[in-house]
Amino acid sequence: MLIGSKPSLPQSRHVDYQIIKAMFLVGIAYYVAALLAIHQTITPEGIAILWPPNAILLAAFLIYPYRYLPYIAMAGVIAELIASISSFPIWAAVSFALINILSVSIGAALIRQKSGQNFNFNQLKNGAYFLLFGPFIAACIAGMLGGSVYILLGRSDTSYVNLWQIWWFGDALAMLILTPLIVVLWRWIEAGMPNFKWSALFEMTLIWLGVISIGYQSFEVGSYEQTFLFFTPIWLVLLGIFAAIRLGVIGASSTVALIAIFAVEHLMRGTHPIILSLPQSAVLLTQEYLAIIAIVSIGLALLIKEIADQRDILKQQEKALKSQNQFLEDRVNERTIALKEVNQALQKANDRLAKSAATDELTGISNRRHFLSEVQRELQRLRLDNQTASAIMIDLDHFKLVNDNLGHEAGDVVLREIVTPISQAIRPRDLFGRMGGEEFLVFLSGADDRMANTVAERIRNEIEKLPITYRGQQIQVTASFGVAQWDGHAELDELFHQADKALYQAKNLGRNQVFSLTMSDKAAVTKSSQENHFELP
Template sequence: MVTNVLSHPLFRAVIVGFLYYAGAWIGVHQAITPDGISVFWPPNAVLLTAFLTTPRKQWPLYALAALSAECLADIPAFPLWAALSFGAVNILETLIAALVIQRLAGKQFHFDSLKSALVFFVSAPAFASAIAAIMGATVYIVLGRSDSSFLAMWRLWWFGDALGLMIFTPLLVTFCHAIKYRLVTFRVTKLAELTLLWTGMILTGSNALIDASINELHFHLTPMLLLPFVVWAATRFNTAIAASTTAIIAWMATGYLVSGIHPYATTLPQFAVWQTQEYLAIVSIISIGLSALMHELRDQRQRLELATAALTYQNEQLEEKVRKRTQSLERANTELTSLNSQLKELASTDHLTGIANRRQFHEAGERELQRLKHDRGKAALIALDLDYFKSINDQYGHEAGDNVLRQMLPPVKNNIRPSDLFARVGGEEFLIFLTGVKEATAVSIAERIREQIAATDMDVPSGTIRVTASLGVVQWDQICNLRTLINRADIALYQAKRSGRNCTRTYLAETEDDDELAPGPV
């Protein structure tokens, strides 16, 4: 029940309004110099934190709460229209900052990387505050309560708002995330170290931020002695502690300054405020930037350590498996090698006849032509097609046709060399690539093949039959590629078919135009 109340948007709006009013009261009564110059303006950090840590649909409610708190804080000193104007300017400033930050760094904003810190400093203090200062200075000029120029008023508003955002937004955002994700942890050693850090810083600050007399030896950069404590907090603790350290330094410096005490001996009060603002801005940038960088480095180191541990474990497991399965892997490798050889043979071999297939013929034929081109060698190609093969399939069945294809292989193999390429490239069509032979020799080989095929008894289910073949021969001209050479052999083969079949014909160049569109051999 309590958790539901705390998480309710109305309850949160009340908290935002209360904190906004408290910040405005601090800005008016605790962070203003005797000359009326505000060192920093904290309430905008409250509203920006609410925008950065809640859904956008709740933003109007928080903006209304901030506007009400602004009017409540300003009406005793300003007219209602001016209070409403100041509230509108502050709401616009934080709205611009929140939208730009979420656009550049994502809706789930954290001070957990150097990029997120850089986006915050550029978007909120440098950009949004500078724009809002133009409108705020205009309201002051219209009120007639400023003795300074518009540019001076713009700078005062800009620096005050920017410094308030830089000091308090990281602290409030990290505090909200710590509560939301329950990240608050305490360790005795860390608590002791933090106590030592803040005690030493307060003691050093009480001497580094006091008046410096022009008649005494002094050191203008004495406040820089607090920077080692800032670096200590940023490198040893989280962003919340780093932001708290910055807030303590700002409280000390502002407390002295509003009392008329500052370490700038020859500086006018207005310039003392500006120098203090610049100093606190540097402290904030170093603190939050270094803390974000360390957070990012720690996350990367943690992820690396986890990845290394996981990798080490996996390596150990893998080594154990390797030791146990070395022998089985060796057997598997042997089997795999055998299977690869079989697959390679299947990919390059015709499954029916066991000779080379079309793919193997084209790959080997192209390689051989390239070699012959380089060596200026000779070659010839024979295209062979069984006559009336379809009738064999129709009369005796496809199994008988397959047997006939296998039985016609010996007449071919008996008349060619082992180095010659013999392949089945179609149903009953074969190609024979002969290297180092002339056309006349190729014709003679083709004729012997044809005669032996015609004289071979082919077994079929009902007995034996005789088949014939038509052959086409082409001599390679040492110029054309394999595809052209095959086309020419097909033309010669077609001439053999057209001449009555069971014969051999050679390719004639003058017949190519007439026959190039002829149907394939049958």
């Protein structure tokens, strides 16, 4: 311990205080219940209609932790001795106390073994375990042993079987009526009284008023003729069922307890509606009647609660499933969007790659391979349609001088500049590509040599007039053109070979002109009015 710190109380003292509190509470409740049972539930003939002390003891054994139970059992023994010592010898009082503790301990141990540590009437199976191990087995054991003590006392004028049955039914009926009410109320208060509603309290008050009204009418019978009344005890069964439906286990068990008070009170006074020659038979029938109400009402309340709990679980699972589906849907959408973006990026990359593979890097027009592929496809179409076509071979005049005198950068400028006049002179469907160096090819689909010559002449004229500036210097360029018309049968190589031959002729004739192999005997279709050789600025 740190010097100067305040010493704390050991945890065990707190636990001991709680155990002492539990012993005191159970002992007082057991003693009071025993006195009430002796004076209020035993008929003048000595028949116990119900025995509440064991019901209270069983409820305590189901509520408190295991370490509390030996002390609670001790409190029960003491309370039993105090209540019984004036009526029975010491050995008989001790025997009755030990019998009660033993039977309740067996029943509680079996119930908690099947239902778990924190027992409560919240599931139908828990109610079934309670019914089997409490009212049936524990009460039966108590009746067998208690009947033996009564025989040894010599105070009974009936058989052992009758004594066993009376004790058994008295204990069992009290357990059926009181134990569920005590356990459920205790767990509810322990949890902080959740879901408390004033409307539920109002409904319970109305049901109790109905029980009181019908109870006085149905049990206040003085003769045989009065048993045939409109208000019979069967109406109380309906009130118990209604309480179970509307108010759950608490409402059902409290309503059954109120009905039991009426039945016992009138049975003690002899004003009950069961007119029989033997009082013992009337007690047995009343006990059966109360047992039926308790089992039906409390069992129905448990069933309804379990159905409601299962419905809540299904709703939670449905909500969780919807949330999971929404999460998965969002993830799928995210992945879809991401995949779409990736596909778009990939498509753009493929487009760039395809364009790069098909485009001449310097001029931006089709390169040799792509141009030849497109022309080959077009020739196949034209061959099927029985159409004609022409090719124009273009070569810049004295281009080497530009590279030698001004550098290759100037040559690249020239090559880029001449693309514009050529592209503007041809149709959108015509094909235009760079074959290499300063050599270009134009393929005119559906054009004969006359149209091709016209197009070539237009291009030649535009190139000749094209202003090209490189670093402040003017460069004038010209080009020679070779035109060849496709005969509808020749292969691509043959067509371009003819165009190349025509280009060769155009250069031999002095350049800056158009020559066609398909013309008549003329050496050239057009020639500039004056020979303009390449000049450096």
